Amino acid sequence: MRIRIDGSDLPGRRVGAEADALRLGNVHVGLQRKTEVVDQVRADAAEATWSFEVSSRDVDGMLDVGGPWVHGRPGARFLCLSWGAVTEDGFAMFRRAKLMFTDIPTDLLRAAHEGSGLLVGRVGLTDASGGPLCARVHPPAITWTLE
Numbered sequence: 001m002r003i004r005i006d007g008s009d010l011p012g013r014r015v016g017a018e019a020d021a022l023r024l025g026n027v028h029v030g031l032q033r034k035t036e037v038v039d040q041v042r043a044d045a046a047e048a049t050w051s052f053e054v055s056s057r058d059v060d061g062m063l064d065v066g067g068p069w070v071h072g073r074p075g076a077r078f079l080c081l082s083w084g085a086v087t088e089d090g091f092a093m094f095r096r097a098k099l100m101f102t103d104i105p106t107d108l109l110r111a112a113h114e115g116s117g118l119l120v121g122r123v124g125l126t127d128a129s130g131g132p133l134c135a136r137v138h139p140p141a142i143t144w145t146l147e
Contacts, residue, residue: 001056001065002118004049005031005079005099009124011132012044018130019044025085029125029132032080033068037091043083043132048125056113063113065101077101081125083132095134099123103137104144117146 007029012022022043030040031050041048054067065077072078078100084093099121101109112119123142125133133141 001054001112002051003054003069003079003112004051004118004120005081006120006122007041007048007050007081007125008122009126010041010043010045010048011126011130012042013046014126014130016130022132026087027083027132028086028091029081029083030091031069032071032082032096037082037084037093040086040091058113063106063109070101071098075102078136079121081123081133083134095132097123097125097133098136099142100136100138103139103142108144108146111146120145120147 012019027043028040030037039050052069054065054070056063056065064074069079070077071080078098081097082093083095084091121142121144123137127133
């Protein structure tokens with residue numbers, strides 16, 4: 001199953017102390033693959049896009065997803081956008097945003113599983129306080145479509 005996550009409204013583009021701290025701290029957001037955070041994008045980028053594939057299978061009439069991008073147990077699977085500071089020692093994660101598969105409309109998930117298109121999640125990456133989006137991200141904070 002092909003998936004693309006389109007991130008907009010990154011918190012480092014805003015005005016204020018929080019945005020300044022993110023820029024000065026060299027904060028990035030990336031997609032978590034197993035324990036590694038890859039395809040990192042600066043917190044002040046105009047946008048962020050991640051494209052990848054997950055495995056999917058039908059188990060007793062229910063779709064289950066898996067692979068290195070997928071986290072969580074069956075029935076509670078999610079994708080993870082991780083925020084961290086890039087330092088000489090690597091990536092120091094401090095927040096994660098969980099994009100829950102249970103929030104994807106069943107018909108879209110099934111169509112993507114059957115190869116009918118690309119599953120696209122669109123999400124603003126700044127929370128209500130002006131910081132990096134974190135915790136579980138539910139609609140309407142994320143919208144899912146099939147392209």
